[in-house]
Amino acid sequence: MPQLSLSTNVPVDAVAAADILRDCSRAFARIIGKPESGEIMSIGGLGPGVNGKLSAALADILEAKLSVSASRFYVKFDDVQGYNVGFNGTTF
Secondary structure, X not given: OOOOOOXXXXXXXXXXXXHHHXXXXXXXXXXXXXXXXXXXXXXXXXXXXXXXXXXXXHHHHHHHXXXXXXHHXXXXXXXOOHHHOEEOOEEO
């Protein structure tokens, strides 16, 4: 399941933080093809094509909202395999 953890030394007020997270959530939902209305889950759905699109979207958002160049941060992707996620007494 996608999880975004963002740490920055750029001062961000609560309104700006909510705006950034909203934009990131919308980008994730659009790129992985899941509705934003619930918890966005993508088990085993990451890969070079999707990761590149997610990285580009995050770079655009963070450059626009925080004025941080894409060359100043890293994005790390961890793809959770279905057998590592339990639900309803079984795994995916």
